[in-house]
Amino acid sequence: EAGVAQSPRYKIIEKRQSVAFWCNPISGHATLYWYQQILGQGPKLLIQFQNNGVVDDSQLPKDRFSAERLKGVDSTLKIQPAKLEDSAVYLCASSQLQGSSYEQYFGPGTRLTVT
Amino acid sequence: GNSVTQMEGPVTLSEEAFLTINCTYTATGYPSLFWYVQYPGEGLQLLLKATKADDKGSNKGFEATYRKETTSFHLEKGSVQVSDSAVYFCALRKFTGNQFYFGTGTSLTVIP
Numbered sequence: 078e079a080g081v082a083q084s085p086r087y088k089i090i091e092k093r094q095s096v097a098f099w100c101n102p103i104s105g106h107a108t109l110y111w112y113q114q115i116l117g118q119g120p121k122l123l124i125q126f127q128n129n130g131v132v133d134d135s136q137l138p139k140d141r142f143s144a145e146r147l148k149g150v151d152s153t154l155k156i157q158p159a160k161l162e163d164s165a166v167y168l169c170a171s172s173q174l175q176g177s178s179y180e181q182y183f184g185p186g187t188r189l190t191v192t
Numbered sequence: 193g194n195s196v197t198q199m200e201g202p203v204t205l206s207e208e209a210f211l212t213i214n215c216t217y218t219a220t221g222y223p224s225l226f227w228y229v230q231y232p233g234e235g236l237q238l239l240l241k242a243t244k245a246d247d248k249g250s251n252k253g254f255e256a257t258y259r260k261e262t263t264s265f266h267l268e269k270g271s272v273q274v275s276d277s278a279v280y281f282c283a284l285r286k287f288t289g290n291q292f293y294f295g296t297g298t299s300l301t302v303i304p
Contacts, residue, residue, distance in 0.1 A: 081235075108290055119196075119281055119294035120236070133291055168235065172290070181292060183228075183235040 079103065081184035083169050089190045095157035098187045102150070102171030108132075110181065111144055111154050112168040120168055126152065159191045194219045198282050198295035205272055205302050213267040213280055213298045215256075221287035225249075225258050225265040228281040230297070236281065239267075272302045 082101040090096050102109050107128050112120035123142065124134040128149040137144070141160070146152040156163055166186040173180075199214040217223065227239040227249070240249030245260035254269045265282060282295040 110292070117296075119198075119283075119296045121294075122291060125291060127290075132289065170236075180226075180238055180241065183237070185235045 081169055081171055081182055083167075083184035083187055085187055086185060087188050087190075089192065090159055092161055092191050093158040095155065096159055096189065097153050097155045098167050098169075098189075100152045100154070100169030100184060102152075102169070103173070103182055106171035106173045106182075107149070108172045109146055109152050110168075110170040110172075111152070112170065114166045114168055114186070116165070123154070156189075159189075161191050164189060164191045194223070194284060194286055194291075194293045196282050196284055196293050196295040198298050200296075200298070202299040202301060205300070207274055207302055207304050208271045209302075211267070211269040211272045211276075211300070213282075213300070215265045215267065215282035215295060217263050217265065217282075217284050219263075219284055219286070223284040223287055225256070226283040226285070226292075227254070227256055227265070227267050228283060228294075230279045230281065232278070239280070272300070274302045274304055276300060277302050 084099050109126045111123045114120045123137045124144045125132040126146040129146045144154045166188050168186045169184045170181040195218045197216050224243045226241045228236040229239045230236050240251040242249040242258035248257045256265050256267045279297045279299045281297045
């Protein structure tokens with residue numbers, strides 16, 4: 078089965094510019110997550126979708142970050158305007174409810190550098 | 193609240209040495225516990241999991257036991273290989289809501 082797809086893999090932008098990331102989860106996975114992973118740290122959840130509804134966006138900086146998941150499949154994460162501290166790897170993950178085991182499958186990530 | 197605390201790295205071991213990476217957690221209810229591995233330049237991959245107390249997860253020679261009394265899920269391997277060099281993340285999933293919380297990661301380097 079195909080894994081979680083993300084694009085682009087790398088992006089370099091200047092501060093105050095905008096950027097968008099795309100994620101295509103594993104087919105049939107109802108839950109989709111966006112994480113921010115700063116160098117040397119663990120992934121931090123930005124937003125979680127269940128189908129096309131938001132379950133948790135408590136750590137999403139809503140003044141500059143936005144995300145959507147139209148039709149409950151693909152998702153985009155946008156940053157506008159970017160700041161230097163947004164430099165990180167942005168990970169997308171998806172999961173399917175399987176009894177009591179909720180495994181997440183991760184995409185390769187998008188490495189963002191803000192200069 | 194929910195959180196995961198991992199042993200800080202980096203860890204450097206010789207090939208065939210014994211590995212332990214400590215992980216403790218704080219959670220309400222009955223979380224599921226996971227170890228993920230991230231090889232250089234790649235995304236996170238599930239290494240093993242345990243969904244209830246006293247469960248032992250195992251994969252590729254790695255093991256971890258869900259200890260509710262000590263709120264721990266330590267990762268062990270009896271004989272590491274150079275190919276095990278990676279960053280290891282401990283994580284928990286909330287009992288309700290399906291949110292995951294990750295530790296800060298432990299970098300392992302195995303030298304021949």
